[in-house]
């Protein structure tokens with residue numbers, strides 16, 4: 095073996111040692127030898143010869159039924175008289191093995207050392223049966239075995255189930271496909287050297303192993319052909335053509351081998367005897383005699399070594415690059431545990447200050463959205479606060495219906511109560527005040543909830559402000575979180591009081607002079623307009639019906655049934671049915687005997703509203719501008735049409751014909767319009783006749799489950815409802831605007847501004863340093879592991895650097 099080769103072997107062994115002992119996995123991607131071939135082709139036999147140990151289960155049927163990943167680990171020899179240039183590696187000679195401490199370990203039985211290799215064989219059989227069953231089934235779950243020896247190369251060998259065509263026993267129907275995939279997976283790795291084993295007593299053109307190998311290694315660069323069972327070839331035939339590379343071109347060539355036969359195995363023929371017999375076979379065989387030195391297990395072992403060497407040489411630059419990457423990563427990880435410059439007692443203060451500042455900065459930048467660790471998966475930090483303001487708080491305000499919890503009865507009672515013993519004048523403004531204030535209070539719950547949600551969000555943020563470095567000092571981290579949480583809690587009170595005040599301020603004074611407020615007159619006019627619109631539609635429909643009827647009558651007249659005049663009269667009565675009720679109501683309401691009329695005062699208030707100063711005055715009548723037309727209609731409702739001969743009744747105008755209904759704030763009730771129909775001046779008798787039919791018929795008042803309201807009460811109730819909605823909307827808008835501002839100012843910004851100072855003043859105390867810088871045991875050991883790993887990588891890089 096060339097000295098460079100030995101150097102390389104040593105390097106690989108050293109690297110492997112480093113890697114295995116410190117990392118515990120093969121992160122350097124060192125070479126492995128994968129043995130492939132059809133079933134019973136002699137794969138396990140070849141593998142055993144390479145290792146030089148009799149430790150694999152053998153038999154004539156299917157034996158290897160789970161992948162066996164065999165890691166050979168070179169350990170220093172205990173022997174004083176280490177053989178100098180002995181073929182220490184492969185195969186084992188009794189001389190090289192004697193006195194060596196060799197053992198095997200299974201991954202599934204950690205800690206148990208197998209000194210007896212017969213036991214290893216039995217354990218493989220047991221473990222195979224445990225997963226793959228005992229009836230020829232196979233499994234892709236590997237068995238991991240490590241062999242520690244001074245006379246092995248540190249490398250990985252993989253024995254795989256052989257390719258079969260026909261399923262037997264418990265084997266699945268697609269056994270061929272499954273094993274093919276399994277093998278392909280292993281040999282596809284570029285660091286694998288493929289040992290393609292074909293038995294010489296089967297035609298090479300049928301070799302499945304070569305076919306598979308060519309698929310992943312078309313240039314034949316990392317495939318070694320092994321021809322087994324040369325002793326079993328028919329007499330008179332030989333494999334010379336194949337072995338000399340004339341049949342199947344393979345860069346690394348074919349090597350013939352004669353392994354132990356089944357009989358040899360059963361007779362426990364020692365390895366060394368078998369190797370002697372093999373040597374003898376080639377030397378004495380007429381066909382192979384001339385190439386005997388290029389045949390046999392020993393030559394295979396040498397070739398394999400050589401191939402490994404060049405393979406390792408090729409891979410070294412890659413390994414070096416990989417090592418550099420690993421070093422960089424480990425260095426970074428180590429740095430995340432803290433700056434080494436700050437270790438030591440004298441630096442404790444600066445370390446705490448530095449960690450504190452980072453914590454505060456991280457808290458602020460999470461809120462501002464400038465943190466470098468911003469998630470792209472979910473909303474976080476400041477964005478969540480915006481979401482709370484905009485969506486959660488905004489939507490919860492929007493969903494409040496300002497009058498939904500006010501029943502007709504509530505409003506009526508409020509109206510009655512607000513007027514006291516006096517008969518009320520025009521618009522019951524006292525009732526409006528009385529009713530709107532509790533409604534404004536509805537805004538408080540969402541406001542307070544908004545404060546709480548933002549507070550909770552800030553608490554969450556401060557829990558995420560830690561770093562890897564900080565987690566090294568769990569007590570300091572806990573304290574930092576505690577101080578910031580205290581600060582936030584302190585601000586919670588003032589902030590929620592302020593929000594409470596905002597609502598109280600709104601309730602303290604009802605500014606009906608607000609430019610956006612609908613006002614009584616405008617509310618009334620909208621009621622009128624709604625009614626008029628509806629009425630116009632009804633009238634149009636009636637007109638059409640009349641015309642139709644007239645046409646029918648004309649036709650009937652021709653037939654001599656009825657006179658057109660009579661029909662017209664009847665038709666008119668019929669058509670007016672729904673309207674006459676109101677006419678009747680109106681005619682009654684205008685009676686001087688009515689109980690509670692205030693039309694006069696209403697008109698007067700309206701006038702006052704129009705001329706009132708825009709500046710709000712406490713107790714001012716519900717103002718607002720009235721469109722001219724609407725006002726006329728409104729006045730007509732109360733006073734009758736000009737020139738109709740009615741005079742304004744003194745004060746007690748009865749509007750108390752019961753109308754049974756629920757006036758929903760969403761409905762479009764229309765009082766004025768219905769009453770205006772009183773102008774149609776129906777004969778009293780007709781009105782009386784149809785009166786009873788009106789109960790519950792009006793489409794505007796579809797419900798019949800609330801207490802009877804007088805016409806006037808219904809009007810007032812609806813009016814109040816509209817006014818409450820209008821005023822509530824104004825306040826809602828203000829609250830939606832002001833609560834987020836208050837929360838930002840009093841809670842968020844304030845906390846951001848003082849967090850750093852607060853942390854320093856609470857925690858930067860000499861006597862706390864010791865306690866705060868208590869290092870978490872787990873993190874400490876992680877950090878130490880990381881340090882060790884980095885040193886290993888550095889050492890490995892040094893080893894490689896010496897060769898390259």
Ligand SMILES: Nc1nc2c(ncn2[C@@H]2O[C@H](COP(=O)(O)OP(=O)(O)OP(=O)(O)O)[C@@H](O)[C@H]2O)c(=O)[nH]1
Pocket residue numbers: 131132133134135136137138139140151152153154155156157158159254255256257322323324325326351352353354355356357359
């Ligand atoms: N005579 C002779 N028998 C051999 C030779 N190589 C292997 N055998 C026998 O062939 C049988 C199968 O050998 P293994 O090494 O178990 O073959 P394998 O490919 O690992 O088998 P599976 O793992 O079951 O696929 C055993 O009985 C071996 O003794 C050889 O070169 N000459």
